[in-house]
Amino acid sequence: MAKMKALVCRECGKEYPTEAIHVCELCFGPLEVKYNYDEIKTKVSRQSIEAGPKSLWRYQDFLPIEGKPTVGLYAGFTPLVRAHNLGAYLGIDELYIKNDCVNHPTLSFKDRVVAVALTRARELGFETAACASTGNLANSVAAHAAQAGMQCYVFIPGDLEAAKVLGNLIYRPKVIEIEGTYDDVNRLCSEIAGERQWAFVNVNVRPYYAEGSKTLAYETAEQLGWRAPDxxxxxxxxxxxxxxxxxxxxxxxxxxxxxxxxxxxNGAQAEGCSPIATAYKQGRDFFKPVKPSTIAKSLAIGNPADGYYALKTVAESGGAMDAVSDDEVVEGIKLLAQTEGIFAETAGGVTIGVLQKLAKQGLIKRDDVTVAYITGNGLKTQEAVVDSVGRPYRIPPSLAKFEQTFGQQGEA
Known part of the structure; x- marks a missing residue:
């Protein structure tokens, strides 16, 4: 019996075959994968998972592929870091950082979703991979497409960080910069997806792509000793x-x-693009689209496709949402680096900034087992912090000058 039963509409419940479709033809609701959990339950155990590969594919039985994985074989299973120093600073006794800064191969959590999406795309017979991206996704699609021998087109806003643009071009995809926001990029890609037989990972292959994110939860639970965090x-x-x-x-x-x-x-956004967090704080179960204006460009989606469902999830779980300013984003990046030695991109600064707010507000308590998700590497967004970290000391090659600068005990 197949583990994937169908694609099912999240709104009206209509079911569809597990093909490259993502929108319900009746109500235009989004589709997601429906699984046969009774079948999965007969195949998995804690022991079988622990004996699996040191990658996200140790959870293959929960992922929407029919055969063996063929793309992104080394993605996932990133460290869960016990953040003693940051926890002491914030007043949280058991704080962990789920560190996807070191994910393979492009240093962001997008390597998870792309590994799943392109494995499924190849099963469905696609030869060309594509995406609309704020940066990290494009990097990952380009890298994985190169490894898979697929043609590749990535579409990005025209104002991305230089490292992320380079992180596309090095793999030789077709990189198309759009004069506009991510939402403009996404609309164009939706139109192209209707005309070309390409696997747009976050358009027509989105139901499979999105499932790759679950592996962050699986790893967290396993790495915590088979328990869910508070x-x-x-x-x-x-x-x-x-x-x-x-x-x-x-x-x-x-x-x-x-x-x-x-x-x-708990959800975290930057104030310059916080339609979901703003809706939460105003007590609404719907969001109003915004025009992004933030240094956290990887989060700059003004019309978020899953915004409604994010609000629903936070309400169901009893969590909260908040947003931070660009200055607080930078401070969050620096705080994580200076306490735990982890250099996160701007999205990580958003996470740490909101974590700090929730702790100060008493919404996260001292004895809560807490996990903060850091989804990308700071080397990709150096522009955000370059003016706030100072400059190196510059001295001639002289011991006397060194001691004059730093003193006999080596302190400035």
Whole structure:
């Protein structure tokens, strides 16, 4: 019996075959994968997972592919870091950083979703990969397409950080910069997807792509000793990652891998693009699209596809949402680096900034087992912090000058 039953509309419940479709033809609601959990339950155990590969594919039975994985074989299973120093600073006794800064091969959590999406795309017979991206996704699609021998087109806003643009070009895809925001890019890609037989990972292949995010939840639970955390803090762009972490934890409970899930799911956005967090703070269950204006460009989606579902997830879990200014984003990046030695991109600064706010507000308590998701590497967004970290000391090659500068004990 197949583990994937169907694609099902998240609004009206109509079911579709597991093909390259993503929108319900009746109500235009988004589609997601429906699984046969009774079948999965017969195949998995804590022991079988622990004996699996040191990658996200140790959770293959929960992922929407029919055969063996063929793309992104080394993605995932990134460190869960016990953040003693940052926890002491914030007043949280058991704080962890889920560090996707070191994910393979492009140093962001997008390597997870692309590994799943392109493995499924190849099963469906696609030869060309494509995406609309704020940066990290394009990097990952370009890299994985190169490894898979697929043609590749990536579409990005025209104002991305230089490292992310270079992180596309090095793999020799067709890189198309659009004069506009991510939402403009996404609209164009939706039109192209209707005309070309390409696997747009976050358009026509989106139901499979989104499932890759669940692996962050699976790894967290396993790395915590097969328990769900009390609190998680998740950066939000489309809102999909937040919803899938919740889904992943509850799937583990459904098949008996976790005894309970009492996790409060918290969402983090930058103030310059915070349609979901603003809706939460105003007590609304719907969001109003905005025009992004923030240094956190990887989160700059003004019309988030999963915004409604992110609000629903936070309400269901009893979590909260908040937003931080660009200055607070920079301070969050620096705080994580200076306490735990982890250099995160701007999305990580958003996560740490909101984590700090929630702790100060008492919404995250000292004894809560808390996990903050850091989804990308700071080397990709150096422009955000270059003016706030100072400059090197410059001296001639002279011991006397060194001691004059730093003193006999080596302190400035």
């Amino acid at each position: 609190q998680v803090v998740v950066p939000m762009a489309s809102g999909s990652l937040l919803t899938k972490i919740w889904k992943g934890l509850n799937e583990f409970k459904t098949v008996g891998l976790l005894d309970a899930v009492n996790t409060k799911v």
